[in-house]
Amino acid sequence: MRYTSEHKQATRQRIIEAAGRRFKQDGIDGSGVATLMKDAGLTNGAFYAHFASKDDLVANVVADQLREQRASFDSTPSGRAGVEEFVRRYLSVEHRDSPESGCPSAALLDEIVRCTQATKEAFTDGALGVIDEISAGLAPGDPQSVRAQVIAAFALMIGTLQLARALADQQLADQILEQGVQNTLALLPAEDRG
Template sequence: MARYGKEHKLATRQRIIETAGRRFKRSGIDGSGVATLMADAGLTNGAFYAHFESKEDLIATAVSHQLREQGEQLAAVAPGRDGLEQIVRTYLSREHRDSPEEGCPSAALLDEITRCADPTKQAYTDSVLAFVDDMAARLAPHDPQSARTTILGVYALMVGTLQLSRALTDRQLADDLLEQGIRNALAALDAGQ
């Protein structure tokens, strides 16, 4: 039986993390068993423990990965206030609302993350704060720490708006809510400058 090299193991681990992140956001953490997660990655259930200590380990890793990717997308956005507006408009878009498996883990999983073990919550906290701090640096480049609470509030507003918009059956009302959320987030950013 041939042994796989380190690169193959890392690539396999990455595939599990990425497919698990999408599955968690689509079906929820509790609705995603290890067997389903591994099947999504095209692997057997038995291969799981070669890559992760537990499901909780995978949750923390996948959520952190998703938030890190979200943060990396900031690099492609214009600097300053214009970039923040672009982030708000993209986040509170119909496309983001209608594709939770491709979107923000906070909007898809926040209620479940609060019930996770402390290491998972700490990994989430660290990842969210890295994202928030990147946004704060756009709002207050000379003193990002002064804008951290403002950005946390805007982020919370965006997450809650997206969650509520996803839950509404009235599509026009859901669309109107996204538009109002954009206005509210931009007003909060302007008030925080």
């Protein structure tokens, strides 16, 4: 039976989304093709109709996850208020406790460093897209004027979330998140730069 290109694309996207959740939950190395395909409701044999290898899937998942994160920024208010909302949502207890539905950077960064060049390029492009989106939100007229600050803030947010997730002491983890919010906001311009 031949499927339409739309059906094939929808199936491919279903695999990417299921793999994104599983990778962020169990890690890239902790997620085999059989489990990923089961999560997508498909058989192992269907995998190679959509991806050349698991490495190919990983690169596609990283690109998709960061594209989705960038798109989520579009739903926040413009200006400093929107960026502050994004920072508080990112460094929240809910985000800390739900890695499978959160930021791919905080969940997968330690594994991405050991991935293929294609995955590293997908991550670089996606991370720069998020940085550029935040920069444009803070300074629509001159995003480059705040880009260095946004890079520092983005790195701080990722590291803060990773540290908060690694701690057994929930009270300390909560304090780290709150301090991360304060430190991140202190790095960013105090007012909109239009």
